Amino acid sequence: MNKANISYTRNHLSEMLARVREGETILIVDRQLPVARLEPVAGNSTQGLPWQVDLARRGLVRSAHGRLNAKTFSALPLPAAKGGGDILAALLAEREDAR
Helix, strand or coil, X not given: CEEEXXXXXXXXXXXXXXXXXXXXXXXXXXXXXXXXXXXXXXXXXXXXXXXXXXXXXXXXXXXXXXXXXXXXXXXXXXXXXXXXXXHHHHHHHHHHHHC
């Protein structure tokens, strides 16, 4: 848990709230005495799973900020299927190999 004094909190509140949205908890202190704690609201749907929050905090992924456009996916070319394959036979053979 990170600590911040009152003057820092006043001057950097937007930044601190962004960190709290990502799952961080911040203790607000006045002359080293705790007076408040900023923490995410339980059940916040924008927070995500702990591993997602960790990846976002480390800068490896970014959260989506809009709706998914289905037209984008319909415009993508589909991979061509190879002819002559028997899916059922391949599945049964794979199951037999696993035993």
